[in-house]
Amino acid sequence: EPEVTQTPSHQVTQMGQEVILRCVPISNHLYFYWYRQILGQKVEFLVSFYNNEISEKSEIFDDQFSVERPDGSNFTLKIRSTKLEDSAMYFCASSEAQGATGELFFGEGSRLTVL
């Protein structure tokens, strides 16, 4: 069964460092997303991406964050200068269709710990 894969599964970094989280969405999917879950809190939407550009982003997704699809398979989330409060589980998701009817398929997550 096709799946969304994420790397690394866990990354520990120092505050102020740049982090890149990588995702390989399901191959025929066109819509890509990043969500995050701070420990003990809700899963929160960060950004959605379609046709090589951001289609929506939340208030959380400030100038420190960026996304990119550098090739035909990877979808990355970059945090330019990490802060302690960026520590969270980051989930990548993809969908075939747009909007609420498009089922989102999630990866297993990348846990980011900022020290």
Place this chain on the structure above:
Amino acid sequence: AQSVTQPDIHITVSEGASLELRCNYSYGATPYLFWYVQSPGQGLQLLLKYFSGDTLVQGIKGFEAEFKRSQSSFNLRKPSVHWSDAAEYFCAVPGNAGNMLTFGGGTRLMVKP
């Protein structure tokens, strides 16, 4: 803004017992509603979804959910819980724009032997 509330943070049930997880939504129109499960160390997996039609929706792993407009609820049920059902369960609705989901706070289910 659309939102969902899951009133129960933790629930513990005995294996073989029935289960009901609560979800209340706030939504301007007829909602699309989803239940996702997150098993330990795993990503979020879609259990079931409601778009329209029959208000009782069947999902994977023996789960079902019933949409009740009068109560603004979409509770998840299972007649007989298995130990492998121990996980965190999230109710979700579409966000303010159609391309995202807004999740509830989650309910962590523990299953006693």
